[in-house]
Amino acid sequence: MVAFSAEEIVDNTIAFVKKELKGAEGGHDWFHIERVYKNSLLISKSEKVDKTVVALGALLHDIADSKFHGGDESVGPKKARQFLATQHVSEEIITHVIKIIENISFKGGNKTQQFHSIELAVVQDADRLDALGAVGVARAFNYGGFKNRKLYDPEIAPNLNMTPSEYKASNAPTINHFYEKLLLLKDRMNTESGKKIAAQRHAFMEKFLHQFYAEWEGKHM
Numbered sequence: 001m002v003a004f005s006a007e008e009i010v011d012n013t014i015a016f017v018k019k020e021l022k023g024a025e026g027g028h029d030w031f032h033i034e035r036v037y038k039n040s041l042l043i044s045k046s047e048k049v050d051k052t053v054v055a056l057g058a059l060l061h062d063i064a065d066s067k068f069h070g071g072d073e074s075v076g077p078k079k080a081r082q083f084l085a086t087q088h089v090s091e092e093i094i095t096h097v098i099k100i101i102e103n104i105s106f107k108g109g110n111k112t113q114q115f116h117s118i119e120l121a122v123v124q125d126a127d128r129l130d131a132l133g134a135v136g137v138a139r140a141f142n143y144g145g146f147k148n149r150k151l152y153d154p155e156i157a158p159n160l161n162m163t164p165s166e167y168k169a170s171n172a173p174t175i176n177h178f179y180e181k182l183l184l185l186k187d188r189m190n191t192e193s194g195k196k197i198a199a200q201r202h203a204f205m206e207k208f209l210h211q212f213y214a215e216w217e218g219k220h221m
Contacts, residue, residue, distance in 0.1 A: 132205065
């Protein structure tokens with residue numbers, strides 16, 4: 001049996017993810033994964049974590065996002081497990097990475113998280129940071145366009161009490177997504193580093209919305 005070093009496993013995982021996500025929707029493509037991976041490494045500098053678990057969790061967290069697989073949440077964990085087995089990763093690490101994949105998502109914010117670890121906290125913060133700030137705004141409208149959603153409709157109010165299934169099925173205007181998820185993330189960060197970065201990105205989104213509504217109403221700032 002070939003034994004890979006931790007560095008080789010991470011390099012092989014990067015190559016695997018790039019191949020798997022080739023042609024993916026722009027907000028959930030390899031570049032999203034890369035940003036989450038980099039943010040995870042940044043946050044890890046201030047936390048005592050298993051860096052291999054963090055790296056693999058970040059790289060594989062969206063290997064098969066359920067949004068693009070008919071809502072099936074089992075595809076990602078299965079694909080990740082199968083790949084990690086080819087790398088001869090220990091069952092302990094594989095299980096931990098799978099738990100990260102299964103518990104990282106927001107899902108409307110109304111589902112109790114079933115698993116907790118500092119590694120999950122780091123990767124979850126890194127993923128949430130990518131939904132905030134300038135990149136978060138860009139990703140929201142990119143996905144809205146991908147799903148042919150309205151930019152904004154004053155007649156459709158945000159729904160802040162959706163169940164996970166309602167959240168997944170929602171076809172509301174993109175602006176509603178700011179209130180139903182993006183603006184809630186700042187207060188749901190796990191780590192101190194994540195909280196600091198999130199606060200700055202949150203402030204940017206608030207400025208963006210102020211500008212958006214002014215332009216929508218034909219007002220001069």
